[in-house]
Ligand SMILES: Nc1nc2c(c(=O)[nH]1)N(C=O)[C@@H](CNc1ccc(C(=O)N[C@@H](CCC(=O)O)C(=O)O)cc1)CN2
């Protein structure tokens with residue numbers, strides 16, 4: 663299927679989940695993440711979930727990161743330029759929900775993409791090669807293209823893998839891992 667078909671399919675599939683089911687699956691994802699060999703690093707980027715869209719709830723992951731004393735990096739989206747600006751999460755960080763329903767930091771200590779070592783990536787669908795589909799504005803592809811080549815990209819998905827995204831382009835940055843409630847997909851060395 664192509665990206666647009668997959669967007670429609672997974673938007674509909676998300677709608678079928680109750681919020682309890684989203685919570686249950688999100689907790690399973692958070693638990694599975696503990697098995698990945700990615701916990702010796704320092705700077706971790708995480709997205710804060712858009713509640714109305716039934717995204718993976720990242721709150722438990724945020725608690726894991728804080729429990730491990732990691733530097734947590736949150737982003738603020740600029741819809742005019744399609745870019746993300748990253749800020750360190752501190753005790754003083756004010757979080758506001760923007761007009762798209764995304765909880766975002768007001769500002770603070772800016773972190774450059776090259777400093778980030780692990781990125782948890784939101785998505786609607788992913789395939790067996792680690793390609794992904796998001797909401798279609800290219801925010802994450804642009805952001806990841808500015809990160810270090812060693813950055814570890816971990817997709818989080820409430821649903822299992824698709825066979826193939828047929829219209830992948832050179833701008834699409836593939837995932838290293840994708841974690842679902844049931845499985846860890848490893849795309850490194852594919
Ligand atoms: N939690 C979270 N934060 C994120 C992302 C994400 O996917 N999840 N993004 C990942 O790139 C960026 C924001 N991307 C977005 C891109 C498009 C729309 C958007 O067009 N929304 C429309 C309809 C689209 C739809 O429902 O699919 C709308 O709300 O009307 C929203 C966010 C940055 N922050």
Ligand SMILES: Nc1ncnc2c1ncn2[C@@H]1O[C@H](COP(=O)(O)OP(=O)(O)OP(=O)(O)O)[C@@H](O)[C@H]1O
Nearest residue numbers: 794795796797798799800801802803804807833834
């Ligand atoms: N590195 C980049 N530089 C410039 N434009 C880009 C880049 N990456 C993607 N784009 C553009 O962004 C648009 C959307 O890309 P795509 O459909 O892959 O988004 P997506 O991966 O679904 O969304 P997101 O990354 O926001 O979750 C495309 O028109 C694409 O050309």
